[in-house]
Amino acid sequence: MFIYRCKSTFPDPEKDIINYIIAFIVNYFYTGLDKIKLEHNMKKVFYLLPLVTAFLASCGQVNDFELKGRFADDSHNGKLIYLQMPDKDPAKFISIDSVQVQGANFEFAGAADSIQMLFVAGGGISRPQLFVAGEGTVEMTIDSTGMAKISGTPLNNKYQEYLDKRASLAKEMQEEGKKISEEYNKAKEENRVTPELEKETEAKYDALYQKTRKYPYDFVKENASNVVGRYVFLDRGRSFTQEELEEIIPSVSGQLTGNPRFQLIENRLHALKTTVVGQKFTDLKAQTPDGNPIALSDYAGKGKYVLVDFWASWCPPCRRDMPDVVKIYNQYKDKGFEIVGVSLDSRKEDWIKGIEDLNITWPQMSDLNRWDSQLSTAYAVNSIPHMVLIDKEGTIIARGFHVNELAQKLSELL
CATH class of the missing domain: 3.40.30.10 (Glutaredoxin)
Known part of the structure; x- marks a missing residue:
């Protein structure tokens, strides 16, 4: 969960009662009780004072982060960039902050109560870009097409390595797939297509697909204990086989229970188990x-x-x-x-x-x-x-x- 830093300004008690109490205490020691214009009943304020101790203690335990973003040029100067976190609906995001691009640069700074994945989106960024918040300073460079690269902390470096490898595999699949298709089409033009050639062609396609499909599983298997591995699992887990899911789910369920995307993956595992060879058909x-x-x-x-x-x-x-x-x-x-x-x-x-x-x-x-x-x-x-x-x-x-x-x-x- 993203949290705000402790503030020294006097907040609106209707919107932020905890920081209101903190401000009350600060003002009490520095200005005296008689100078504070309370907007709530004093009994209500002092009733909530025990909460302050725990809150103040937690302020020193958060994970600070800083995101420094840079575009390829200053053509996005003045545009708004949004800091976002996932909503309960996996297709939606909640904006928690925004900044204007200054020249070619933008920055976010804040704190999180745990290391977690956040997104940046907005003018000049082709789609919401992910980074790991809570490890320190992260650098994000966005090229002329709106695609970003991240670096600066161990987990962000690891996630970028994952993205680079997937991009490399996708390129390989496209190039090799084109070659397989050209070979098959040539055989078809020359009337050389046989059942054996068709099986061989399908086997080549399948091997290429499995190589690309399996990489996220291998990555998650090695990184199930960190937020990057768990995020990749939520993103790609619906392509995992029954055996792969049965191996991974026990190692991530404690952190992901209640997550809607995790529920979809669990549903997939159930469907795989109930529709394997030997089971009665599931009605549609x-x-x-x-x-x-x-x-x-x-x-x-x-x-x-x-x-x-x-x-x-x-x-x-x-x-x-x-x-x-x-x-x-x-x-x-x-x-x-x-x-x-x-x-x-x-x-x-x-x-x-x-x-x-x-x-x-x-x-x-x-x-x-x-x-x-x-x-x-x-x-x-x-x-x-x-x-x-x-x-x-x-x-x-x-x-x-x-x-x-x-x-x-x-x-x-x-």
């Missing part, structure tokens, strides 16, 4: 494109193999694979096989157009909440396309596989 309820109610239980556990296909009209890999899904559906739909599509679209018109463009004829549902969908959350889905195969009795028998594997599985089952 939403609406069809026509606005009618639909449930997964209308189809699953009714004597057919049911594929739950998580997709979206805006998802290129989903659109790429959909012709193969259509082909498989037409081949097996009269042999005891059904598909229930779960769209992560946010606009109904896009969803409907995607269904029409891709020749999808099987049942569809969506709550039109994109990644905030309760449907994908129920199955801990954090990337699409994602397939879940349910047997005739309603038991999950496979999930997270590629469309090519679907054809092979159905050929064995039907």
Whole structure:
């Protein structure tokens, strides 16, 4: 929690009773009681005096911090920069202070009752920038694009190292992904695509993705005892596997219990446990494109193999694979096989157009909440396309596989 320093000015008792009492005592010793114009009943003031001792003792135990920011030039002179802390709603922030940029520079100074993560935002900063408050002086440089780098204390240096590594991995993923795509497209042009090549290509993509995905877990594992590690966990924990979450959660739960973002991660772990292979399917309820109610239980556990296909009209890999899904559906739909599509679209018109463009004829549902969908959350889905195969009795028998594997599985089952 961010706290203010003890003040020597006489505060408004309606807004700050503790500092009002402190000011009362200071004025008593320096000016005499008769010179103080009290705005509250004296009995009420002296009743609260025992609180002052504890408050004064705490003033010497806070963690001071100073943030010195500098832009690449003075084009942001006069703009307001805000110091913020996270709200209970993880998507919102609370502004606790503001300063004007002087030339190319701005500064914040204050104290916190613990080492914690705070944000700066405002004119010239592309998005809220994080830093660790409570360790001393932090330096923040903002480049011409509005991106910031932090340094100056051990935890801030550690967080910047994390950001740099993630940026490096993202660049590597983009470059290597482009090469893999070019190789596959060339093979396609030369009519050299085989099931083996498709599997090999998917394996390359997956290895690249896993390398990028796993780094935050490795970082959190090493830093679970500090605020930077816990912040990264809150930020990236929803991409962790069941095994990774089961390892990390016990080491951070004491500090994060009650945090809404931590609750979302705990919910993900619960969803992972209840939708693994061997578990009965978790029911999903939403609406069809026509606005009618639909449930997964209308189809699953009714004597057919049911594929739950998580997709979206805006998802290129989903659109790429959909012709193969259509082909498989037409081949097996009269042999005891059904598909229930779960769209992560946010606009109904896009969803409907995607269904029409891709020749999808099987049942569809969506709550039109994109990644905030309760449907994908129920199955801990954090990337699409994602397939879940349910047997005739309603038991999950496979999930997270590629469309090519679907054809092979159905050929064995039907």
